[in-house]
Amino acid sequence: SQKIEQNSEALNIQEGKTATLTCNYTNYSPAYLQWYRQDPGRGPVFLLLIRENEKEKRKERLKVTFDTTLKQSLFHITASQPADSATYLCALDTGGNTPLVFGKGTRLSVIA
Amino acid sequence: GAVVSQHPSWVICKSGTSVKIECRSLDFQATTMFWYRQFPKQSLMLMATSNEGSKATYEQGVEKDKFLINHASLTLSTLTVTSAHPEDSSFYICSARRGQEPQHFGDGTRLSIL
Numbered sequence: 001s002q003k004i005e006q007n008s009e010a011l012n013i014q015e016g017k018t019a020t021l022t023c024n025y026t027n028y029s030p031a032y033l034q035w036y037r038q039d040p041g042r043g044p045v046f047l048l049l050i051r052e053n054e055k056e057k058r059k060e061r062l063k064v065t066f067d068t069t070l071k072q073s074l075f076h077i078t079a080s081q082p083a084d085s086a087t088y089l090c091a092l093d094t095g096g097n098t099p100l101v102f103g104k105g106t107r108l109s110v111i112a
Numbered sequence: 113g114a115v116v117s118q119h120p121s122w123v124i125c126k127s128g129t130s131v132k133i134e135c136r137s138l139d140f141q142a143t144t145m146f147w148y149r150q151f152p153k154q155s156l157m158l159m160a161t162s163n164e165g166s167k168a169t170y171e172q173g174v175e176k177d178k179f180l181i182n183h184a185s186l187t188l189s190t191l192t193v194t195s196a197h198p199e200d201s202s203f204y205i206c207s208a209r210r211g212q213e214p215q216h217f218g219d220g221t222r223l224s225i226l
Contacts, residue, residue: 034214043118043205043217044156089155091215097163099146100215104155 002027004092006103013080014111021075021106023090031095033066033073038087038105047088048075080110115139116208118218126226127198133191133221135206141186142208146215147179150203162189196225 007022023033032051036044050057050066050073057064063076077084087107091100115138123131135145144163148156160176162168162183170176178200180192189208193200201224207215 036217041203041220041222043116043207043219046114046214046216049214095212097144097161099158099161102155 002101004028004090004101004103006088006090006106008106009104010107010109012109012111015081017080019077019080019084019108019110021088021090021108023073023075023103025071025092028071028092028094028101030092032093033064034091034093034100035062035064035073035075036089036091036102038089044089049093077108080108082110082112084108085110114213114216116206116216116218118206118221120221121219122222122224124224124226125196128195129225131193131196131223133193133204133206133223135189135191135208135218137187137208137210137216140208140210142189142210143186144209145183145189146207146209147181147189147191148205148207150205150220156205159191193223196223198225201225 004025013019034049035047038044048064050064061078065074087105089105090103117136119134147159150156158171159174160168160170160181162181164183164186168181183189203220203222205220207217209215
């Protein structure tokens, strides 16, 4: 069966450290993988998209990797700040007009 | 850019009432809009996909007569929860997409049925 898993429900890290979140999937062949941030009571906000033929993408303090052999994406936040505390969702896009498939999210808490 | 507005953000109503939620793409034309439902500490559950001018495609287990979706234009989709009951209380979120670009989400509607 098709599955998308974010390995930690919750992750606590110290301010200034690098947060690493993992997204694994089985029985999908995504054309793209996307990461979103969701704050409580708000809709998800798009952060980064990485294509199947890309290994790595960066945007300011964010970095995403995509390994189609391992069927895994890693999402890094460097020099983390308390304002980075939120739930981060990974989502698979198999292309065409199909909807995104979301993981359950990882709730990140950055402690000052 | 890529702003999606959802209205209302919060609604409380009596059991048996029908509630309409609007989703608008403000600065782009959305070829496809999606409606999700989210329970506390859970991920987004897709309810339906709608393309402008055609009938919505509902996910398995979602009652189309209960959750009416209208996608009348490239910038507006509405979800009507008909004869709402307490079990319909949830956080409803829409998203809009142009072609193969990323989905952009509204801020959600918290629906509470008394």
